[in-house]
Amino acid sequence: MAPQLDSFFKQVDTSADAFIERLRKAVAIPSISAEDARRPDVVRMGHFLADELKALGAEVELRPLGKEPHRPHLDLPPVVLGRYGNDKNKRTILVYGHYDVQPAEKSDGWATDPFTLTVDDKGRMFGRGSTDDKGPVLGWLNAIEAHQKAGVDFPVNLLMCFEGMEEYGSEGLDDLIREEAKKFFADADAVCISDNYWLGTEKPCLTYGLRGCNYYSVEVSGPGADLHSGVFGGQAHEPMTDLVQIMASLVDSKGNINIPGIKEQVAPVTADEEKLYDTIAFTMGDLHESLGSTTTIHDETKPTLMARWRYPSLSLHGIEGAFASPGAKTVIPAKVTGKFSIRTVPDMDIDTTNAAVYKYVEEQFAKLGSKNSMKVWAQHTGKWWVASPKHWNFSAAAKAVERVWGVAPDFTREGGSIPVTLTFEEATGKNVLLLPMGSSTDGAHSINEKLDKGNYIEGIKMLGAYLHYVAEEPQN
Amino acid sequence: MAPQLDSFFKQVDTSADAFIERLRKAVAIPSISAEDARRPDVVRMGHFLADELKALGAEVELRPLGKEPHRPHLDLPPVVLGRYGNDKNKRTILVYGHYDVQPAEKSDGWATDPFTLTVDDKGRMFGRGSTDDKGPVLGWLNAIEAHQKAGVDFPVNLLMCFEGMEEYGSEGLDDLIREEAKKFFADADAVCISDNYWLGTEKPCLTYGLRGCNYYSVEVSGPGADLHSGVFGGQAHEPMTDLVQIMASLVDSKGNINIPGIKEQVAPVTADEEKLYDTIAFTMGDLHESLGSTTTIHDETKPTLMARWRYPSLSLHGIEGAFASPGAKTVIPAKVTGKFSIRTVPDMDIDTTNAAVYKYVEEQFAKLGSKNSMKVWAQHTGKWWVASPKHWNFSAAAKAVERVWGVAPDFTREGGSIPVTLTFEEATGKNVLLLPMGSSTDGAHSINEKLDKGNYIEGIKMLGAYLHYVAEEPQN
Numbered sequence: 001m002a003p004q005l006d007s008f009f010k011q012v013d014t015s016a017d018a019f020i021e022r023l024r025k026a027v028a029i030p031s032i033s034a035e036d037a038r039r040p041d042v043v044r045m046g047h048f049l050a051d052e053l054k055a056l057g058a059e060v061e062l063r064p065l066g067k068e069p070h071r072p073h074l075d076l077p078p079v080v081l082g083r084y085g086n087d088k089n090k091r092t093i094l095v096y097g098h099y100d101v102q103p104a105e106k107s108d109g110w111a112t113d114p115f116t117l118t119v120d121d122k123g124r125m126f127g128r129g130s131t132d133d134k135g136p137v138l139g140w141l142n143a144i145e146a147h148q149k150a151g152v153d154f155p156v157n158l159l160m161c162f163e164g165m166e167e168y169g170s171e172g173l174d175d176l177i178r179e180e181a182k183k184f185f186a187d188a189d190a191v192c193i194s195d196n197y198w199l200g201t202e203k204p205c206l207t208y209g210l211r212g213c214n215y216y217s218v219e220v221s222g223p224g225a226d227l228h229s230g231v232f233g234g235q236a237h238e239p240m241t242d243l244v245q246i247m248a249s250l251v252d253s254k255g256n257i258n259i260p261g262i263k264e265q266v267a268p269v270t271a272d273e274e275k276l277y278d279t280i281a282f283t284m285g286d287l288h289e290s291l292g293s294t295t296t297i298h299d300e301t302k303p304t305l306m307a308r309w310r311y312p313s314l315s316l317h318g319i320e321g322a323f324a325s326p327g328a329k330t331v332i333p334a335k336v337t338g339k340f341s342i343r344t345v346p347d348m349d350i351d352t353t354n355a356a357v358y359k360y361v362e363e364q365f366a367k368l369g370s371k372n373s374m375k376v377w378a379q380h381t382g383k384w385w386v387a388s389p390k391h392w393n394f395s396a397a398a399k400a401v402e403r404v405w406g407v408a409p410d411f412t413r414e415g416g417s418i419p420v421t422l423t424f425e426e427a428t429g430k431n432v433l434l435l436p437m438g439s440s441t442d443g444a445h446s447i448n449e450k451l452d453k454g455n456y457i458e459g460i461k462m463l464g465a466y467l468h469y470v471a472e473e474p475q476n
Numbered sequence: 477m478a479p480q481l482d483s484f485f486k487q488v489d490t491s492a493d494a495f496i497e498r499l500r501k502a503v504a505i506p507s508i509s510a511e512d513a514r515r516p517d518v519v520r521m522g523h524f525l526a527d528e529l530k531a532l533g534a535e536v537e538l539r540p541l542g543k544e545p546h547r548p549h550l551d552l553p554p555v556v557l558g559r560y561g562n563d564k565n566k567r568t569i570l571v572y573g574h575y576d577v578q579p580a581e582k583s584d585g586w587a588t589d590p591f592t593l594t595v596d597d598k599g600r601m602f603g604r605g606s607t608d609d610k611g612p613v614l615g616w617l618n619a620i621e622a623h624q625k626a627g628v629d630f631p632v633n634l635l636m637c638f639e640g641m642e643e644y645g646s647e648g649l650d651d652l653i654r655e656e657a658k659k660f661f662a663d664a665d666a667v668c669i670s671d672n673y674w675l676g677t678e679k680p681c682l683t684y685g686l687r688g689c690n691y692y693s694v695e696v697s698g699p700g701a702d703l704h705s706g707v708f709g710g711q712a713h714e715p716m717t718d719l720v721q722i723m724a725s726l727v728d729s730k731g732n733i734n735i736p737g738i739k740e741q742v743a744p745v746t747a748d749e750e751k752l753y754d755t756i757a758f759t760m761g762d763l764h765e766s767l768g769s770t771t772t773i774h775d776e777t778k779p780t781l782m783a784r785w786r787y788p789s790l791s792l793h794g795i796e797g798a799f800a801s802p803g804a805k806t807v808i809p810a811k812v813t814g815k816f817s818i819r820t821v822p823d824m825d826i827d828t829t830n831a832a833v834y835k836y837v838e839e840q841f842a843k844l845g846s847k848n849s850m851k852v853w854a855q856h857t858g859k860w861w862v863a864s865p866k867h868w869n870f871s872a873a874a875k876a877v878e879r880v881w882g883v884a885p886d887f888t889r890e891g892g893s894i895p896v897t898l899t900f901e902e903a904t905g906k907n908v909l910l911l912p913m914g915s916s917t918d919g920a921h922s923i924n925e926k927l928d929k930g931n932y933i934e935g936i937k938m939l940g941a942y943l944h945y946v947a948e949e950p951q952n
Contacts, residue, residue, distance in 0.1 A: 297710070321800075
């Protein structure tokens with residue numbers, strides 16, 4: 001039976017102004033994790049959240065993380081760990097968000113003061129952190145408050161993990177998650193993260209996958225120092241020539257990866273998966289707009305989205321050590337390092353992929369017959385994440401979306417990475433759902449970041465409804 | 477009949493200390509053309525030269541060149557135009573040199589003060605400009621003085637052109653040479669430039685060729701701005717992928733240029749030319765030392781020297797617009813510009829070469845089937861130069877070398893360019909000879925620049941002897 005949510009929804013509408021006021025207070029705290037001078041504001045923001053939660057009756061801990069590794073003069077801001085409800089007969093849902101924000105200065109080109117929430121006549125609420133991620137974090141608090149005011153029983157036990165370093169590498173968080181997996185997070189039945197965005201502007205989505213990333217360097221060296229191309233051109237094996245041959249062998253202009261052992265690892269598309277793509281609200285026009293050009297490889301949305309979400313891609317990022325300035329310089333660089341990365345997908349294995357890359361690059365170099373030296377290595381690797389969109393955590397969220405927005409959500413993946421997703425999955429062993437509140441036009445890391453009033457208020461309803469549905473959803 | 481040079485040679489030995497003293501005075505003037513603050517010293521050096529020449533009885537003009545184009549707050553230093561002798565029955569030889577020097581600071585790593593000529597116990601005379609080019613320039617003055625003191629008739633009319641901007645692009649010189657070709661330089665029967673170096677340290681050489689240089693840019697662009705490789709990788713044609721394919725198609729690791737229409741233009745090796753390579757004092761060890769590695773394409777000296785001097789080479793210099801720093805950045809650059817150059821040789825034509833490059837690059841890009849945009853253009857071009865080593869100007873110089881050093885000179889070319897050589901040839905229509913005084917270890921643009929006392933003193937004899945032989949050499 002569908003949960004009775006009307007009085008909760010009504011209360012959210014009634015409290016809308018108060019909830020916007022809460023967001024205004026949060027945006028006013030410039031909790032920029034990247035800037036030393038703003039660290040006290042980040043800490044203040046953690047305390048603000050903790051105080052709001054306590055006022056709502058939650059148990060709260062401000063968990064210190066010690067000194068910041070690369071800026072040891074600074075204490076890391078605390079992780080806010082909260083619990084609301086402790087009923088053994090209810091499911092326990094763990095939610096994650098972050099209360100720090102990207103840097104912002106009015107002079108960057110903001111139309112309004114970035115730390116003053118400014119609502120325009122279209123209901124766009126401008127302010128740094130409005131959509132990333134203060135709006136969604138406060139969404140959980142607002143949902144609790146609306147339940148209390150409406151006198152509706154809160155359907156689950158809610159565990160909360162809000163960090164203050166997400167925009168600066170989530171320093172210290174992975175260790176905490178692993179450490180608390182069997183302690184503070186031990187009761188969690190499922191995880192929900194609201195820190196990404198709809199694919200477009202009209203239709204909500206549930207995100208069930210992210211690509212991983214293996215980042216490689218290939219170094220070719222020969223001469224003892226940079227050479228003059230007039231004096232030496234034609235006599236010595238040039239490292240740039242060798243490196244460019246290797247880089248050109250990796251991928252073609254249509255994006256096909258030439259390295260044997262990569263596409264062989266990719267999970268085949270199932271009929272179920274393919275069906276998910278049929279209804280997705282996405283046009284080539286959307287992509288052209290975000291690209292700033294029409295230079296797409298595919299002309300149709302389905303292969304395009306599959307290329308973004310469920311197939312690997314290889315990008316050549318650049319070359320270190322070569323001439324990179326404007327103008328002309330007749331140098332033969334002595335040592336050059338090419339950088340490229342592979343976005344990885346199920347069922348690619350990090351070690352298998354590394355081995356395939358190393359073997360191929362070494363073979364390509366050997367073919368050149370050059371006397372130069374070559375080294376290839378992975379600078380960093382990160383695994384892909386994918387969840388079953390058929391898990392009860394997702395089907396509950398889909399029902400909530402349909403109830404609030406009147407439309408079935410798109411099931412989406414993302415081309416990039418949100419590493420904490422995988423950490424939660426691995427540490428807790430539970431299903432993780434990405435449930436975005438904002439839309440694709442919110443400009444999370446840009447000037448004039450905003451959250452639409454509709455996305456915020458209906459989003460609060462969606463988060464609350466999700467908790468009701470997920471409380472009841474049969475296990476599958 | 478061989479000229480009677482004994483009393484001239486004896487006088488050079490007698491005056492050796494005075495000639496070294498003259499070099500000491502010249503080195504003491506820090507005539508650095510690249511540094512604003514040193515401009516008065518460059519001018520002072522021009523006046524020093526003019527005064528010395530006048531004292532020797534030469535007619536001298538200090539020819540102003542106006543304002544410096546890119547530093548209009550500075551006057552260009554004057555060109556010193558000199559004439560010594562005006563006998564219609566004698567040949568007239570035009571010599572070129574420069575009196576400005578490269579920058580130098582003791583703190584760069586000099587063992588001695590760069591502007592104090594310091595002679596060590598091996599006879600090495602350290603000082604900025606000692607070999608490049610004050611020693612050779614003063615060589616002509618010393619030869620005049622030794623003739624006077626020895627009471628030997630000066631065998632030719634000597635025209636002198638000494639500039640003060642060689643190390644900073646020879647601003648204004650080309651125009652002056654073209655303008656004076658039928659005026660001040662009208663009588664010249666041949667040209668001699670002493671501003672390069674022996675191939676090694678033991679054996680003098682005469683240089684009869686230089687490669688030219690065509691420098692190209694290839695720009696590939698697509699997206700409106702740099703993209704995140706997670707969000708966009710796999711969906712759009714990436715400019716870096718296209719550019720690297722194009723760059724890789726230009727040249728292979730053995731230095732073979734893949735562009736049709738380049739090697740077809742190269743003049744075949746004649747039997748006469750080939751013979752010149754047989755006796756050249758040069759070992760692979762010399763090359764390994766200057767390379768700082770053993771990563772040579774060829775294992776023998778002959779193909780190596782031919783690759784340096786008489787075949788074209790193509791070097792990839794770098795890419796502008798891509799990620800070029802240490803570390804990892806997951807960027808898809810929106811616009812990248814590859815830089816490469818071709819060293820050109822006889823009988824390559826600049827326009828034919830440009831057309832071949834443009835056609836090939838456009839074909840390669842078309843093959844990729846990319847929606848990106850591509851442009852290719854020449855940033856700058858400069859023609860090769862080659863003279864006949866059988867011209868009487870060279871055969872006279874060869875006799876002078878044999879007389880002074882007791883060994884036939886190597887006939888060499890150079891891989892790089894000395895553009896003024898071609899300007900003199902084209903403007904005067906006369907044969908140009910490069911007659912170096914210093915050796916390969918002099919470190920012309922480095923710290924601890926030096927000229928060996930032997931190269932200086934015997935070099936003065938060689939310049940004087942050359943004038944005697946060239947006065948008598950039958951025209952061919």
